[in-house]
Amino acid sequence: MYQNVLFPTDGSDGADAALAHAVDIARQYDATLHVLFVAKDDFGPSGMVEKEHDGVRRSEMVGGEELARERKEASKTGMTSRPHDEHGAVSEHGRHVVEDAAAGIDDVAVETAVVPGTPYRAILDYADEHGVDLIVMGTHGRTGLDRYLLGSVTEKVIRTADQPVLTVRMRDQ
Structure with a gap:
């Protein structure tokens, strides 16, 4: 029934909750598991990344602790002195x-990919290009109102995918 199962991940706990389901389905149907990460491509000229939270777009630096000083600089000026290799x-x-994600998977064929783009669009394009039969995604909500809401990427994929989409809610800890 399934030959290619797609597991898009951002490395979050919500995404990780869906991995076991994706592996089990791929194993049961002797399918190839595609593990996909989308490198969001909306970097502005300042090296900042636009993120949306609660319907409000905010700029945020991408990177680790070494960018703390530059984050402060960027908040004052909107610019950084760092070369723009954030993508x-x-x-x-x-x-x-x-x-x-792929490291602990045995007895299932796994293909990994990192692609640039808008996450939901890149997931759909990858699914079409690779003959994906099923998309397995995590949701991010755990408590309160979030328990009843899907992540915006997951919701867009569900609404627009030609393939069936299995969503897995992260368990309360």
């Missing part, structure tokens, strides 16, 4: 995320 940093992070 490379996100892609490198994505490579680690997909490698970590």
Whole structure:
């Protein structure tokens, strides 16, 4: 029934909750499991990344602790003195995320990919290009109102995918 199962991940706990389901389905149907990370491509000229939270777009630096000083500088001026290789940093992070997800999977064929783009659109494009039969995604909500809401990427994929989409809610800890 399924030959290609897609597991898009951002490395979050919500996404990780869906991994076991994706592996089990791929194992049961002797399917190939595709582990995908989308490196969001909306970097502005300042090296900032636009993120949306509660319907409000905010700029935020991508990277680790070494960017703390530059984050402060960027909040004052909107610019950084850092060379603009932030997309490379996100892609490198994505490579680690997909490698970590694939590392513990035995007896299932696994393909990993890191692609640039708008997350929901890149997931749909990848699914179409690779003959994906099922998309398995995590939700991010755990408590309160979030328990009843899907992540915006998951919701867009559900509404627009040609393939069936299995969503897995993270268990309360």
